Amino acid sequence: MAASLTTSHGAGLSGDQPIEIRPQRKDYPREAELRGMDGFAKVVIEVDENGLLIDWMVTEASHEYFARGAGEIIRNATYRAAKVNGRAIPLRAEVPIEFKTDGITINTDFQTIGDLYLQGGHARNRAFSQPSLRELDGIPLPLTIDAPPFPAELAREGIVGSVIIDFYIDESGKVRMPAIASDSFEELGTLAREAVRKWRFEPPRCRGRAMAVRARQEFRFKEGSPVAE
Numbered sequence: 001m002a003a004s005l006t007t008s009h010g011a012g013l014s015g016d017q018p019i020e021i022r023p024q025r026k027d028y029p030r031e032a033e034l035r036g037m038d039g040f041a042k043v044v045i046e047v048d049e050n051g052l053l054i055d056w057m058v059t060e061a062s063h064e065y066f067a068r069g070a071g072e073i074i075r076n077a078t079y080r081a082a083k084v085n086g087r088a089i090p091l092r093a094e095v096p097i098e099f100k101t102d103g104i105t106i107n108t109d110f111q112t113i114g115d116l117y118l119q120g121g122h123a124r125n126r127a128f129s130q131p132s133l134r135e136l137d138g139i140p141l142p143l144t145i146d147a148p149p150f151p152a153e154l155a156r157e158g159i160v161g162s163v164i165i166d167f168y169i170d171e172s173g174k175v176r177m178p179a180i181a182s183d184s185f186e187e188l189g190t191l192a193r194e195a196v197r198k199w200r201f202e203p204p205r206c207r208g209r210a211m212a213v214r215a216r217q218e219f220r221f222k223e224g225s226p227v228a229e
Contacts, residue, residue, distance in 0.1 A: 019047055019091055020080035026104040029069035036101060039063050041070035043095045044168070046177040049088040051079040055177050057168060057212065059094075060129040067128075070097045073106070092166075092179040130213055131206040140169055140201035140213070147227035148188075148195035148219055155223040159185045163192040163219045163228070171210040173201040181216060192219045192228060 032039060039062035046054040056074050061067035074095070081088040098105040133139065154160075161184025168176040178196040183189030196217065203210040219228035 019045075019082040019093055021077050021095065021106055022079070023073050023077045023106060025076055026073060026106075027069070028099065028101070028104065029065040032063065032065040032069070032099065033101070037063065037065065037099075038101060039066040039099045041066045041097050041099075043070050043074050043097065044092060044177060045074060045079075045095055046090070046092045046179075047079045047081060048090045049081050051081045051088075053077075053079060054090075057170070057176060059212070059214075061127055063127045066097075066099050069099060073097060073104075092177050131204075131211055133213055133215060135206055136211075136213060137205045137208065140173065140204045142199065142201050143173065144198065144200040146195060146198065147229070148191045148221075150191070150221050150225055150228055152226070154185075154187060154221075159187055160221050160223055161185060161188060163188050163221070164216055165189075165192050165196045165219070166214070166216045167196055168212055168214050169201050169204050170212045171203055173203045175199045175201075176212075184221075188219075188221050188228075191221075195228075 041058055041061040043056055043058050045056045048054055053074070056071070058067045058070055061070065082091040082093075083089065096107045098107070148163075163183040164181040165178050166181040167178035170176050175196055175198070178193045180189035180193055183192075204213040205211065206213075221228045
């Protein structure tokens, strides 16, 4: 199967309780503190239904100091899983962290994340941020992209439809933190997400430099087919 990667706008949580992050320590990056620097970082995290941190990645930062500081906070925090209709679920979420000399703020109000950096004036002051697919030297070439299986019993039960998986390709070409952006049925979303988790690509490159990128892939589960298209 061919991967048709497109730019992603991410998957949101609709439910009754967002993920809860409880940092064990919020030490200000020493180098930044000595220089009186404020800044920010944005971290993407994947947390399972038991509140276990599975993976994380810094996707934006105003300086390397704050990227490292954000990583320390995320690695050492404990988590309470998000819930939808009272049921704990695995979740991938973007976590903005603001570093100010008078304190550190971790924003877990996911409804306001899109506005946070524009409001804070940081949009023009990024030491690094992930490029979009359009900014890459070329679309990453797939090395391993087996299609999700489609058990015949699901089709017989009328469980058919489409799924969109949102994911990251890191600097080595490995897929990281796949998330279900939309699905017709939960069973189909899980099949697609776990298949994409095993995909590999050539390293994405921007101006010759290997860099992580965000992408998404749509699948269609049709009756009579053993795999998604």
